[in-house]
Structures are given as C-alpha cells and as structure tokens.
Amino acid sequence: MSTPLLRVEGLVAGYGRPVVGPLSLDVFPGEVVGLWGANGCGKSTLLNAIADRADLLAGRILRMPGLVIAYQAQQPIRLPSMPVTGRELLRFTGTSLQEMPAALQAVSRQRIDRLSGGQYQLLCVWAAIAGRADLILLDEPTNNLDPEREALLTEMLTPSRLARRDTSGARLLPDRGVLLVSHERRFLEDACSRMIEIA
C-alpha cells in the first residue's frame, strides 16, 4: 500500500482538556474517509487538531512531507457585503475553473453575497476540492444543501473528480485524499470509500 497522506497515532485532542481520543487513523491517496459519530463526540475537534486549530494532548499527527491541506469549516465565512464573484473567489484560491459542475458554472459570475446558503457552501467546497490541496478536510459539508445539491456534492467527491492529471496531462493520478465529517450517515455511505465511527 502507498504512503499515507496523513497518519494519526493515539491522538487525544481538545481545547485545554480532552474532547476526542485516543484514536488512530490513516488517510491514503485516493481515499474519501468519513468520520461518523453522535453530536459532541469530537469529530470536528479531530479535524481542528489535524489543522493545528486544537490542542494535541497526546499521540501524534504525521503529515506526508509537503502536504497541502484545504480545510472547509462547518460554516463558510459570510460577510454582510462581499463584492466578489464566484469566479474571482476561485481564482484567488488558485482553483481550476475547468470541469466545474454546471450548477456552479451557472452562478459563478454572480456576487457571492447574492448566492443562496447552499450555492455558497457548494462553491466553497469546490474551492477546496478543485484547488491545490493534497488533503481536503470537510466539516459537515452538507450544511445548507438541499437533496439535489447533496447529490452533486457526492458526485464532486467521486475518485475521478478528485484525481489530478499527471504532468503530461494524459493520466489521472489518484494522489489526493478527503477526510470528511458528517452527522448524515446516508451521505457518508454514498460519498466515502471508508468510514470510521468515533465513539
């Protein structure tokens, strides 16, 4: 098996006091790993610990050297006034505009403060998925999404969408991974290649 993008060993994490752990997991290239568990079990804290936003109280987190992370939090940043179009936002994040889903293409020239909550959520998830990151952390990405957009999100997480072209452009390389948290078991079953339950 290839080298993991991320290895978590005996991790206990929290904010001053333990919230989650001890737990261990690996995320390999090409995988979409879902974290499942009841509210308050520490799923988001685990993502925060991986993203250096929570205290690492025990254990360790090993990243593949040079790993680039994209982290989409539960609620995307929404300001009262955002005179930025979807395309501009994607360009600022270095996200490819090619192969953007038609539903996003249709609204990408609008100001992001004129998008619905679901449209904006999906745009931010696309920025994470189609950007330069090797490991994508998604915290409750189905927030604000109706069933139609949830299906689109599932499609965005398919291995062919996640794979990147090699330097010649001829071959797709499954060299990226996704670690996502959701309280929607059915979505996780549809979207993930593997699921981990946090007690």
Add this chain to the structure above:
Amino acid sequence: MSALDLVLDPLFRLPLITGMAIALVLPPIGALLLLRDEWLAALGLAHLAAASALLGLALGLPAVLGAPLGALAGGAVKSFTGARGNLAYGFMILFGWSALFLIAANTSLGATLGHALVDGQLYFAGALELIAALALAGLAAAALPRLIPLLMRARFFPHDETANRLPAHRWHLSFDLLTALAMAIGTATVGLMGAFALVLVPAWIAFRIAPGWTWTLVLCGLIGAGGYLLAYLAALTLDQPFGPVLVAALITLAATVEAGRGLIGITRARLRRKQR
C-alpha cells in the same frame, strides 16, 4: 480667475497631482479594509499620523516625514499584537487624538497647526509631498496585486493559513504597514478626515454597486479621483478649506448613489406589480 484657470495654475499643479495620487491609492486600500472589517483602523492610524506629524514639525521635520513614524508604529503594534476589532481601533483613535492636541497645546506650533492637519493642507504640498505620494502610489501598485489574493484567501478561508503553517504574518504585516504609510501621507496632505473619507466612502459605494471585485477596485479609483477633483474645484472656487469640502463631496456622491439605488428598487417593484 475661473476654476479651470486655478487648477491649471502652476502654483496649484503640485498639490493637484499630489492629491490625485492619494485619491487613487487610498480607496482600493479602503476596499480591503472594509472587506477585513478594519475600516475604523484607518481613522486610528490617521490620528496617530497627525499626532506624529505634529511632533515631527515641532522637531523640525516636514509633516510628510513625521506622519509615517507614528502611523507605521501603530500599524506594527496592531499587527504584532493581533489587535483586531472596533475596541482596539477605538483606543487607537483616542490615543492619537489626545496626543495630537496635547502636542499642539505644549509646543510653539499651537492648536492652529493641529487643526491644519485635521483639515488638510493640500495647497501647501510641494515637491517633497509629491515625491512621497508618487512613491506611495508606486509601492501600492507593486504590492497590492501580490497582497490581494493572499488577503482574500485569509479572509474567506482563514483556516488554510493555520492548517498549512503558512507565514501569514508576512502579508498581514505588509498590508498593515502599507495602510499605515498611506494614511500617514494622506493625512499630511489631504488632512485627517479627508484621508479617512477617501478610505471609507468610495469603498462603501463600490461595495453597494460593484458586480465583482475587479469592478470594486475600478469604481474605488473612479469615485476617489472624481470626488477629489470635484472637491478641489469647489474648494478653490468657493475659497473653502479642502478637507471638509472633500468629505462633503464624497458624502454627497454616496447619498446620490444610494438615492439612485432606491429609485431603481422602487421602479423595479412597480414593474413587477404591473406584470402580475
């Protein structure tokens, strides 16, 4: 002498160009400040700039050299302490205001010069002020295209900086220092409130009407330059202090745009009702 003759008079050429450079630089910085919810910081930095300009004048330094010292110190302190939010900026304003008038009261310069800095002394701008304004414009033109994508990412995807252990302090500090320098040179030329108005009002108008970020920057430049020219002509023709006229001109532009938006909204609502 007509207003146009006054504008073209060699005596007023340097002030006109100096002010125009300031009017083109401050509004795009204002757009970024508004996006970062830091527009009040500009007023704080302007007060610090005015206080240190006055202190510099007391020590024999031109205002355009004295002003950046206080503003840059304020910008650096803000960046290093991570001070954000209206409370920190409120204290910055109070400190700057207090220092400004205490320095004015306790030096031979007196309150008159203090008020001159608040009102603006654009018509006294000479070669030094012009060089400072053009250098600032060059610096902003070189720095902003690099800073904007980084600041945008930091604003909309703040966790990515932490997750990737990026040296984010570099671009936040760079922007804070650029803002401080711009506010200092702006305050020393168009005055404290004039500089603050150039930061706030064009960006506020552009945020209301621009269809995207590129247009926000274009509109900021147009409104800043247009408002400045309007104020320059009006102040000369009516023999009024430049700073207050600039603020009045920009506020009038903002009110006009808002009224126009209101009218368009009412017309659209009526049309929709007719169509039903």
